[in-house]
Amino acid sequence: MAVSLKETVEQSDTRLGRLFDFSIQALIVLSLVTFSIETLPHLSSSYKNILSALELFCVVVFTLEYIARLWVADSKIAFALSFFGVIDLIAILPFYLSLGVDLRSLRIFRFLRLFRILKLVRYNQAVRRFHRALLIAREEIVLFAVVALILLYLAAVGIYYFENEAQPEAFASVFHSLWWATATLTTVGYGDVYPVTVGGRCFTFLVLLVGLGIVSVPAGLVASALSKAREIEDGKELFETDTKDCR
Amino acid sequence: MAVSLKETVEQSDTRLGRLFDFSIQALIVLSLVTFSIETLPHLSSSYKNILSALELFCVVVFTLEYIARLWVADSKIAFALSFFGVIDLIAILPFYLSLGVDLRSLRIFRFLRLFRILKLVRYNQAVRRFHRALLIAREEIVLFAVVALILLYLAAVGIYYFENEAQPEAFASVFHSLWWATATLTTVGYGDVYPVTVGGRCFTFLVLLVGLGIVSVPAGLVASALSKAREIEDGKELFETDTKDCR
Amino acid sequence: MAVSLKETVEQSDTRLGRLFDFSIQALIVLSLVTFSIETLPHLSSSYKNILSALELFCVVVFTLEYIARLWVADSKIAFALSFFGVIDLIAILPFYLSLGVDLRSLRIFRFLRLFRILKLVRYNQAVRRFHRALLIAREEIVLFAVVALILLYLAAVGIYYFENEAQPEAFASVFHSLWWATATLTTVGYGDVYPVTVGGRCFTFLVLLVGLGIVSVPAGLVASALSKAREIEDGKELFETDTKDCR
Amino acid sequence: MAVSLKETVEQSDTRLGRLFDFSIQALIVLSLVTFSIETLPHLSSSYKNILSALELFCVVVFTLEYIARLWVADSKIAFALSFFGVIDLIAILPFYLSLGVDLRSLRIFRFLRLFRILKLVRYNQAVRRFHRALLIAREEIVLFAVVALILLYLAAVGIYYFENEAQPEAFASVFHSLWWATATLTTVGYGDVYPVTVGGRCFTFLVLLVGLGIVSVPAGLVASALSKAREIEDGKELFETDTKDCR
Known part of the structure; x- marks a missing residue:
């Protein structure tokens, strides 16, 4: 079971792996759209509740993804310290940190959520060619x-x-x-x-x-x-x- | 007779075919110019009548062209469902639809006339090179x-x-x-x-x-x-x- | 004498030919600067007199150049009808035409003087490469x-x-x-x-x-x-x- | 001692030479930043004093550098008349000239300090490729x-x-x-x-x-x-x- 989870999470040439990658990418775009809509002035409270729910859902999935990646990694410390390991953590950490502190400083941590967009880079193989250029x-x-x-x-x-x-x-x-x-x-x-x-x-x-x-x-x-x-x-x-x- | 009509309509390397292509292209440009002038504010009614007449003329010719293309096509259904078959139909349909409905909704259908410009693409062989690039x-x-x-x-x-x-x-x-x-x-x-x-x-x-x-x-x-x-x-x-x- | 005049006017690889070309080009730039300064509002009449004198000088030289080119050309008609033959004539004609007509229509003819700038193209060999490109x-x-x-x-x-x-x-x-x-x-x-x-x-x-x-x-x-x-x-x-x- | 000074000043492939080059480049940037901050309106006098001190320090070092370069040059006249020899002099001269004249004309000489930026070009080998292009x-x-x-x-x-x-x-x-x-x-x-x-x-x-x-x-x-x-x-x-x- 752990082997098939490892394949799903880390590889993108199996059917399950592609589905997993696509789902995570769709969630990243969704969380960015949520974040953007939240900045609109004069939002009604009902909209705000929907956005908060979507936000919670995204963070839970990203947390599960981070735990799964940590779980299947050959070296847990190496993943936690790798570029994308750190980004994955930064992308979810602000939410949990904001639960423990008062609401004023929440605004600063929201800024860190931006790093989630870099997750898109993780899945894009073509970026390597640009890097080479x-x-x-x-x-x-x-x-x-x-x-x-x-x-x-x-x-x-x-x-x-x-x-x-x-x-x-x-x-x-x-x-x-x-x-x-x-x-x-x-x-x-x-x-x-x-x-x-x-x-x-x-x-x-x-x-x-x-x-x-x-x-x-x-x-x-x-x-x-x-x-x-x-x-x-x-x-x-x-x-x-x-x-x-x-x- | 049907053979020479087929050659005229579908081929562009005979003298009649070139003349046919050029006439249709000139009419497309004319109908676009007509459409643009119609949007000018404060047009006198005499100008509006001339523009309406030009518009009617264009639609009649485009309708005859569509019927001719449908007539000479080897497979009538294949042409009707092809990209340019659909565009040719969309280019003339709004005019006939606007005859049956009231004037308010006319404005929306005028927008569809824009697809006529894509007919220019039909006749331009150089577009293929751009497509390849x-x-x-x-x-x-x-x-x-x-x-x-x-x-x-x-x-x-x-x-x-x-x-x-x-x-x-x-x-x-x-x-x-x-x-x-x-x-x-x-x-x-x-x-x-x-x-x-x-x-x-x-x-x-x-x-x-x-x-x-x-x-x-x-x-x-x-x-x-x-x-x-x-x-x-x-x-x-x-x-x-x-x-x-x-x- | 006619031979050396022909060489001076038509060729640019002799010392006299280069000097002739350079002088004409300098005069073209001078006549354009004169023309530009004339458009400045609130010019004093003393400045206007200087500009008119410069303008007269340029036109006289351009006229002499046109006569010289016509004189040394192998076929006088061919030169008069060639692209640069026509441009050379258009560049000087407005001045003489404006002497015969009243002052109001002078403004229109001044516009034609612009063609003088195309004389610069005549002497620039590198333009041919651009044409080829x-x-x-x-x-x-x-x-x-x-x-x-x-x-x-x-x-x-x-x-x-x-x-x-x-x-x-x-x-x-x-x-x-x-x-x-x-x-x-x-x-x-x-x-x-x-x-x-x-x-x-x-x-x-x-x-x-x-x-x-x-x-x-x-x-x-x-x-x-x-x-x-x-x-x-x-x-x-x-x-x-x-x-x-x-x- | 003169040999090692020569190596330090003129060559950049020894450790001391690189350190020297880097220090001078850092000072050039510092003197430009100082110059830029000086142009800010409403500066307090304490800031102005700090800027003047930094300015004095830069000029002293640049003067010592100029003397060192003149000292180690094989031909002193050739260096003094070379492009960078002249620029090095122009970069420090305005400061000494402004000591002898009244304060009004100081503003003009400050403009010359800009030439210091060209010193950066001196150390940049890649500029040669651009020159070749x-x-x-x-x-x-x-x-x-x-x-x-x-x-x-x-x-x-x-x-x-x-x-x-x-x-x-x-x-x-x-x-x-x-x-x-x-x-x-x-x-x-x-x-x-x-x-x-x-x-x-x-x-x-x-x-x-x-x-x-x-x-x-x-x-x-x-x-x-x-x-x-x-x-x-x-x-x-x-x-x-x-x-x-x-x-």
């Missing part, structure tokens, strides 16, 4: 992140000197200007702060000319690294198929 | 769609905790925050909602740093998959040319 | 332009149904909605029109999810086609070098 | 920069003719329109200026259709050039390994 383009991404940060800082200092006098509120300091630089170089452009002086606008023009190339390059790097990662995986599969054929 | 990069696109959705959700929850107290209207719930997250991570940045607290702005900075790479990668994936799809097609054509040469 | 990716770019236009239209119609009642001014018709769709799908997001209803925001979310991939793919296509065009050119140069070596 | 795609980047500038100008002139009458303030001249063109074609879209006439909106639609492809292509070019640069580097390393193996 990040490793391939690691150096370039770090380089561009550094260059982009330097550019952001230079843009913020530059606009501070041009706009500080004309708009002492919006561009009060280099930190305020950094907010403008972020919204501008990512091309979000909320429109809450923007240059109004001729100098500031010419500076923005120059910064955008240089900056767009810098900021949007990493996406291209990840895309090309991802296609390389797929080629490597395809190569491995071919190799494994060849090896099987040789037997 | 989507199949090549299917896994990566699904992975990035999932990662992007998780990121959107995390960004929404994060900004909710930072901005809810400062802007209880704009960031009233996680759902309101999702609207902000959508507008920000796609870099649209309408400027109707934006963070004002220091914490919210720092959080936005971090989310954009990570998020831009995630959200704009799929476009690169599609572009590279499309060039692969072209290579595959070119290879096939070469193969076919070779085979022809061998005869 | 566009030819390589022609089919894909047309496909994506069509798909993007269909998506724009569907987005406009969809948002019209969601937002028309809530914002009868901003989303007054499908044409008004097209302006929103343009600003949103290109991620410009001015913030002059944006959805406020829950349905409209969810629809925007879905449209952006699909649309961003479609709209930003062509740039990737052009980039990859451009690298292919460079490979083809490098191949040609190698071939030509090989051929020269063989002599 | 820029050299590979140089021609294409220049071409697209020129085409993008022409497009920006044409967009500015076009929108000036469409919007000048409707919005004489926002689109007062071609230069004002250039600000709109910059914010629009980079898709930043602050929303401070946007077209309101039908003609202006249709023109914007057309400009964006053409412009997005032009403006976002260079990023793709840099990304592909960077992967080429990595391939070239990998090839070199392989070659060097091979050469070593042959010994």
Whole structure:
């Protein structure tokens, strides 16, 4: 019996294992939806009761899942200290902790429930390919992140000197200007702060000319690294198929 | 006669077939333009009469086309149940249904006329290449769609905790925050909602740093998959040319 | 003398030819700057006189250039009817036409002076590579332009149904909605029109999810086609070098 | 002793050299943070004193570093005139110059301190790969920069003719329109200026259709050039390994 439980919980290539995985994933999404609806203002108390019941149900199932995983693990300590072992615990702990303390501090612990979303990562095999792609383009991404940060800082200092006098509120300091630089170089452009002086606008023009190339390059790097990662995986599969054929 | 009608309607490599295809496509565009102009407020009644006449003309031709396609089809039931058979029917049905009912519910059926635009897809051979490209990069696109959705959700929850107290209207719930997250991570940045607290702005900075790479990668994936799809097609054509040469 | 004039005007690999090309290009930029400054409001009459003098100087030189090109051309009619022959004429004609007519219609002819900027294209050899890249990716770019236009239209119609009642001014018709769709799908997001209803925001979310991939793919296509065009050119140069070596 | 100092200062593959490099980089970041905090309005005098002390400390260390580098350089004049020799001097000079002049002009010299950030570039080996990538795609980047500038100008002139009458303030001249063109074609879209006439909106639609492809292509070019640069580097390393193996 313990063997079939182990197979159900840990493997995903049997029918029961797939059903178990799918059920847990559906519950994670349900608990996130519950959490989101709870934040809506002006909820009637009847709705709140339904949400609390759903919340209780999710926590009970997640607790049973954690106990089951701990039970079937070859090394109980290794699982408890593994990345997903810790996440599984953090995902249920806030609920039990909030039972022992007063209601005020409850709000802080609700934030921790967010880690449940990382459980989705546990079941997604395709994430490994993305991880591999990040490793391939690691150096370039770090380089561009550094260059982009330097550019952001230079843009913020530059606009501070041009706009500080004309708009002492919006561009009060280099930190305020950094907010403008972020919204501008990512091309979000909320429109809450923007240059109004001729100098500031010419500076923005120059910064955008240089900056767009810098900021949007990493996406291209990840895309090309991802296609390389797929080629490597395809190569491995071919190799494994060849090896099987040789037997 | 039935044979030449069949050729005209179903094939596009004869002169009559091309003329038929082009006429239908022109009529689809005309009916869409008519539909758009009808939505303009303060239209004079003389304009409305012209638009109604054009509308009637389009529906009559589309009805004749549907009957012709049904007539020449090898299996009438197979065509009626096929994707484009259903679309062709949906494109004309609302008009006839609106004759039998009162004017109030007319508005709802007008919406269905939109499906006519999908008829353009029917005649566009190049769509197949795009379809092939989507199949090549299917896994990566699904992975990035999932990662992007998780990121959107995390960004929404994060900004909710930072901005809810400062802007209880704009960031009233996680759902309101999702609207902000959508507008920000796609870099649209309408400027109707934006963070004002220091914490919210720092959080936005971090989310954009990570998020831009995630959200704009799929476009690169599609572009590279499309060039692969072209290579595959070119290879096939070469193969076919070779085979022809061998005869 | 006619031979050396021909070399100076038509070729750019001699010292005099390069000097001639550079002078003309500098004058084009000067005439564009002049034109831009003229549009500034509240210009003093002394500045206006200087600008008129510069304008006169440019037109005289461009006229002399046109006469010289016509003079040295092997076939005068062929040059006069060629793309750049027509542009050169259009660039100077408005000035002479405005001498014969009253001042009111002058404004319209000033618009034609813009074609002068296309003269810059005449001297830029690298434009040919871009032209070649566009030819390589022609089919894909047309496909994506069509798909993007269909998506724009569907987005406009969809948002019209969601937002028309809530914002009868901003989303007054499908044409008004097209302006929103343009600003949103290109991620410009001015913030002059944006959805406020829950349905409209969810629809925007879905449209952006699909649309961003479609709209930003062509740039990737052009980039990859451009690298292919460079490979083809490098191949040609190698071939030509090989051929020269063989002599 | 001079030898070990030389090794510490100039090389980064010994333990002392790495420690020295890391300390200087940390100090650069510290001095930039100090500079940024100083721009905050309403700072208490006690904070200002701490910042001044940190500033003094940084300048002293940078001065000692400059003297050390000058001391150990093989050719003192070559170092003093080298790019980083000049930057190192400019980074510390403003502080000493501000001691001799009155306080008003101090503000201008503070701007020069920004060059210190370029010291970070000195220690970053990965910058060379980026430099190589820029050299590979140089021609294409220049071409697209020129085409993008022409497009920006044409967009500015076009929108000036469409919007000048409707919005004489926002689109007062071609230069004002250039600000709109910059914010629009980079898709930043602050929303401070946007077209309101039908003609202006249709023109914007057309400009964006053409412009997005032009403006976002260079990023793709840099990304592909960077992967080429990595391939070239990998090839070199392989070659060097091979050469070593042959010994």
